[in-house]
Amino acid sequence: MELDRDGFYGRIAPQADFAAMLSEDSFTPVPDDWLVGAADIVQSTAEIAAGRYKIVNMIGAAVIAAMANGMGARAFPFVFEGDGALFALPPEDADIARQALAALRRWAEEEFDISLRAALVPVADIRAAGLDLKVARFAPAQGVDYAMFSGGGLAWAEAQMKAGRYMVAPAPVGTHPDLTGLSCRWANLKSRNGLILSLVVRPVPGADPAGFRDVAAQVVDIAGHLSRAGHPVPLQGPRPRWHPETLDFEARAGGQDRPLWRRRLRLSIGHLVIATMMRLRLRLGRFDPAHYLARISLNADFRKFDDGLKMTLDCDPASRDRIEAVLHTGEEAGLIRYGLAEQEEALITCFVPSAMRDDHVHFVDGAAGGYTSAARSLEAGLSAPI
Incomplete structure (x- = not known):
């Protein structure tokens, strides 16, 4: 995606230092007339418990894919949540968002029997509620960046959606979103250090913001x-x-121009060719598999700020214990709330508009629920890993 350099988001300079996201000076207020889009899966915990974690993650990433395809070359700030996504955009793009979210709701219900919530919330209403919405850009590698959010506005917008406000209704029966570029053709990522730790840390409303930043800084330092x-x-x-579940997902996401079995067959053949090229590092024209695979690692979104700190870490048990001790102390001090989830593997979900460019994005989550499980732990007031 190319940035509109004359627009609000395009004027925000990306920063390569993740620790800089701890400073409020890194964030810029989003204009009052903008909107926050939100979508998540209803009862996602039950879906994960039923073994559908890949489907949950793919539908969460589908929100970003549908929006990005609707926006064309124009970049916009978004954040992947595991079982959904949030984003912000200017008022002139409200119809694009409404159509994409409506189509996603209908498609998720028809293809997977999954209920997806969706809402569009005015930034002005966030500020009227006494909160704010600020954005920064973190660049994990040259040519790709992810939005970071602060101010409490995203969390408030998500809560409004879950309460049934600002809802976007489903599109008519048979409506299909444009999910071009969405894929998940990779093996799960086994921990090299003992465990995959997903964590969600949020400030306590009304608590000293500096206290939250101090706790987050300690966690980032341990991870460092x-x-x-x-x-x-x-x-x-x-x-x-x-x-096989991914094959079925991509077939159902790939449009309805041919029968489902033909879409599955075509995808299977294509994957066999691509997998062979990747394993043997066979170049095809300008496409270099070794370069592409290395960029997946460089570009991956495994840590973020969106009204709090979220990380999915390949972690050893001792570091896990240190992180949990810091978080427990911060919680006891009334500064933060947190949730943790442990698993043996991580998974990666990809949005690749073009394999010929280096700006493809890759969302990392824990393979046993990750962010969704950690957030449920936080919301339930639990501190122990689940």
Whole structure:
């Protein structure tokens, strides 16, 4: 996606230092007339418990894919939530968002029997509620960046959606979103250090913001001492592997121009060719598999700020204990609330508008619920891993 350099988001300079996201000076207020889009899966915990974690993650990433395809080359700030996504956009793009969200709701219900909530919330209403919405851009690698949010506005917008306000109704029966570029053709990422730790840390409303930032800084520092700061994706990239559930998802996401069985067959053949190229590092024209796989690792979104700190880390047990001790102390002090989830593997979900460019984005989550499980732990007032 290319930035509109004359627009609000395009004027925000990306920062390569993740620790800089701890400073409020890194964030810029989103204009009053903008909107926040939100979508998430109803009863996602039950879906994960039923073994549909890949479907949950793919539908969450589908929100971003549908919006990005609707916006064309124009970049916009978004954040992947595991079982959904949030984003912000100017008022002139409200119809694009409304159509994409409406189509996603209908498609998720028809194809997967999954209920998806969706809402569009005015930023002005967020500020009228006494909160704010600020955005920054973190660049994990040259040519790609992710939005970071602060101010409490995203969490408020999500809560409004869950309460049934600002809802976007489903599109008519048979409506299909444009999910071009959405894929998940990789094996799960096994921990190299003992466990995959997903964590969600949020400030307590009304507590000293500096206290939250101090707790978050300690967690980021501990993670910084892990190999590659806890990055779950190997430097050489993930291994190609296509789970049958993923095949079915991509077939259902790929449009309705041919019967489902033909879409599955075509995707299976295409994956076999691509997997062979990846394993043997066979170049095809300008496409270099080794370069592409390395960029997946560089580009992956395994840590973020969206009204709090979220990380999925390849972690050793001792570092896990140190992180949990810091979080427990912060919670006891009334500064933060937190949730943790442990699993043996991480998974990666990809949005690749073009494999010929380096701006493809890759969302990392824990393979046993990750962010969704950690957030449920937080919301239930639990502090122990689940």
